[in-house]
Amino acid sequence: MNEVLPIVAESVGLPPLQDADHRALVVDYNATSAHYPSDRTIIDLFHDQVTLSPDAEAIRFGDAMLTYRQLDERSNQMAAHLGSQGVGPGRIIVVFMEHSIEVVVAILGVLKAGAAYVPIDAATPKGRIATILKDISNGTGGQTPVAITQARLQSAISPELADIFVLDADFGSILDQPASARPSAAKSNGVAYIIFTSGSTGTPKGVEIEHRSLVNYIWWAARVYSSGQPLAWPLFSSLAFDLTVTTLFAPLITGGRIVVYLGDPGVKNMVVLKVVDDNAVDIMKLTPAHLAMIRDRNLEATRLRKFIVGGEDFKTELARDITKAIPHPVEIYNEYGPTEATVGCMIHRFEVEQDRSASVPIGVPAANAGIYVLSKEYQPTGPNVIGEMFIAGDGLARGYFNRPDLTEERFRTATDPRDGFSRLRLYKTGDLARWSSEGRLEFLGRADHQVKVGGTRIELGEIEARLLKQPHVQECAVVAIPTAVGNAEEGAITRLVAYYVSSKPLTVAELRAHLAEELLESMIPAHYVCLERMPLTSNGKIDRSSLPEPTADSIQPAHEFVAPSTETEKTLAALWCNLLKVKSIGRYDNFFDLGGESLLVVRAVARMRKIFGVDVQLRNLFERPTVAELAEVIDGMRWVADSRAASLSGGPREEIEL
């Protein structure tokens, strides 16, 4: 059975990475080693700034403000209070507060006490808060966590789950504490913060970031974004979103100022407009969706001169529009990075003349970061081959809090792709990417956005990436929606639905033609829904779960809808509607584009035979898949059959040639 057979061809595998590509894409690309104070903590760096500019304004909220010295003293008091409650290194403190000066005091106080802070957004539902508190308790040997909150939020935390400290109500107890500096208990290898992000199982997972990783990022960010200038930064985005870490710490180690903004309840995303209209900041870190919201604002007199954009795909057109809307020169940065790699690990500065492709590139690795696109076997992939993005370097999180299994799954030690023999710790991002022929890294969305449609495995991110290259598509999301059909064996038809926001009306034909240039037919969405704006999460990312159900009214017809006209077309369209669970089908709609496959094809043919009384074959459907085309065949078959049948009227007949 195991005899050796002649092998004519070699195995077909991924094309190996050529030496020149390996040097360029793996070695040179990741030569990012840079000095930073790796033995110090973020508190040490803040303290340096307090010494340098004690009387400069550090934070402002409306008319209230604190200088660096005051902020330092207030946070010393906070740390002393926490210390008196037994909080020290190794403890985890939940910070459940609205945007305020106090929240920054609380965070600095927690860090000075040597503990780690867990930011929870003020809009977080009670159930999720309880899950996080229980997780912290389980992960710290059953110890009840301390939660710092405000009087109006207090009721959201169950007193059985946390020792609650109400900062505004209990402020007096802090003021009794000494304001003088005590040696910070924070250590460079201690955990600075834990940010809980959504888990695929529905349970949030906490990402533990050490001071050393935080210092590495903030040290780099301060140099790139502030360039030695003290800038005013708006604190408006959710503290539970790691994008906000930049806004929180970069100003405090560069002599800048935090300007606090509080969103109005129910219209949280509008706070970004408040920031712009207030015109009190120089730099802003935000998502592309938030940036899109300010595009139409009057920005002629704005003092904003720098934007750091992150979190989602960033369209060049948006960057261009912002550049045009502001009369003075602006710097726009695209920053990429998962929470697990400490905020940002890739950067690209937008250049209006050079960046011509649809999306702003995600650029090159940040200081001390390594970015690799690897195959399933952890081998670097060559140009035009999709792989998964892995991150290495000093920004990598310690792991997931109380989740050794998940940490082991996502943080792997593998052979260093640069030299092929030493070992390297890598974070498996779950993001797909590929190198273009020009050596540019293309981001293709999440690997877990892989779905199976009509038996074919499809990366939704690849479709989104292509759709975003359409010059007028500003934002988009592609989702796979299953519709139950027939019986259990057939299960459901999964149809791809593309949601998009565009700067001008686009027809489905235009969108399909654009997609078809690069994608397989099976990857082209069946339905297109044009939205005025994408629904956003509190973090300013596209909220996929809030995308509207596609309805007959919202779905853009694939062609200009032409209703079935003949009797056969009407009957056929009704039959397909019933079979494919679609509300309406036009003359030019294609059976296969609507999700017809496998057993459904056989069912369709069987029903057509029964209803029309002619021998419709599978082949007819393949050759003439639209309602109009197939109805014509059916009419023809019926006509031929009738012509051969005996005449109905018994009287005399005449036969002529026409």
Add this chain to the structure above:
Amino acid sequence: MQAQVTQFSELLADLAVKDIKVWVEGDRLRCSAPAGAMTAELRDQLQGRKGEIIAFLNMATAAATQQPAIIPLQSRGTRTPIYAVPGHVGAPFSFSDLSKHLGGDQPFYALQPPGFDGQSEPMDRVEDIAEYFAGQIVQYQPVGPYIIAGYCSGGPTAFELAKILKKRGAAVPCVALFGPLHPATHQELLRLLYFSAWGTIRSVRRSMAKLPTFGARLRYFGSRLRERAFLPLVRKEPVTTDPVLASRALLKSTAMAAFRRYTPTPYSGRVCIFLPNKAWLRSGAAPHRWRLVAPDAEFYFGPEDCDEVSMLEEPDAPAVAELYRRATQKLRD
């Protein structure tokens, strides 16, 4: 265009109501009508649209007399057309991904076995199925060359089909068998048990390799063992009243019976055997036995991680298409 079609359909309806029959004889359009029904006005109208009516009737006649077995997945292109026999379920769609990856210049026809349409009877001999396909192919494309392909248990039918066509003088430059099962797999009980176990182990190992931790692998393995423990030794097909599912089940069992009783005999033409990967040689599918009847059979292997069960689908279809292109390079025009 819409208005024209509507009018034409109204014209046909009008003729039907008046019991007027129209048919084509060569390039002539003839008509039979009850005495007095054919008015001068109607006659003028029909004569004015004579070309349109002839085209419509020719299309209809062609549709009504076509070869039902020929499913054109891709009917354009200049390369030698491929006629492909699907596996035992007979689904022509199983070649869709491969056809797409072979490109727009490669005509590709899937062959629909008798019984798949739910109205004809399935055949229980490979030789009969092959004979039926040969007739359909020659009616559709009277002159070769033809490339004959087969997938999985459709491999033996493709092999037999190529022999029949060749015996009748048709040019068959290549028989392309994709992951073919040799009938011996199902004729020898021990081999069948080995083949089933091998497939299960490969599938379990592949699934386990994707799991991150030893613990997760152990849990998965345990769950598979439990599943297996509760499976009856002989799996019975569920009884169904759904005619489509019932005809599908009948087709499947008849096709397997045909496969089991078939014994391949020598063939002198070129045979290319595409296996999902080198490990498939040890699968029990007995690919080497094809060399007993086709001594010069060439073997081509897909990538190591190619999934045996879905070698013609994404994501393996591009690699298999590339193998096919390499194998047939010399056949290219």
